[in-house]
Amino acid sequence: MTLRRNATMPIESAKALLRQAGLRCTAARVAVIQSLSESTTPMSSGEVSDDLAEYGFDKSTIYRSLTELDESGLAVRIELGESVRRYELLPVGQKESSTHPHFMCISCGKIICLTGFHVDLVADHGPDKLPVELTEVLLKGRCDTCC
Numbered sequence: 001m002t003l004r005r006n007a008t009m010p011i012e013s014a015k016a017l018l019r020q021a022g023l024r025c026t027a028a029r030v031a032v033i034q035s036l037s038e039s040t041t042p043m044s045s046g047e048v049s050d051d052l053a054e055y056g057f058d059k060s061t062i063y064r065s066l067t068e069l070d071e072s073g074l075a076v077r078i079e080l081g082e083s084v085r086r087y088e089l090l091p092v093g094q095k096e097s098s099t100h101p102h103f104m105c106i107s108c109g110k111i112i113c114l115t116g117f118h119v120d121l122v123a124d125h126g127p128d129k130l131p132v133e134l135t136e137v138l139l140k141g142r143c144d145t146c147c
């Protein structure tokens with residue numbers, strides 16, 4: 001098992017999450033959980049691979065681990081269009097999709113978690129039921145460096 005120094009999430013906590021989700025504790029899964037836990041924004045598979053480059057996992061292993069974490073409910077996959085998939089850990093005990101909206105800067109492409117905010121969709125006329133199921137909210141605009 002590879003040890004990650006200075007990781008925010010202790011290796012034992014990452015293992016406990018995996019066990020609770022019924023997944024085997026592999027070095028790659030533990031490292032991916034630690035990598036996600038250190039990030040304040042959702043990460044793409046490539047970013048996780050770069051972050052863990054020193055450990056020599058191959059990209060497909062990282063991608064598979066992210067998919068498994070998503071399927072087991074430990075992480076959530078966020079589709080940000082143009083096939084940009086990013087992943088973030090779900091708070092312990094929370095199932096299904098991400099609760100906070102995400103923001104994408106149209107100038108630099110930066111993704112920001114809008115933690116602590118929510119978006120209400122209000123019908124213009126009367127109590128209309130949405131004809132669709134919302135799985136995530138993505139807002140676009142300019143970040144504070146770009147505006």
Ligand SMILES: [Zn+2]
Pocket residue numbers: 105106107108109110142143144145146
């Ligand atoms: Zn920007």
Ligand SMILES: [Zn+2]
Pocket residue numbers: 041042088098100101102112113114
């Ligand atoms: Zn987020």
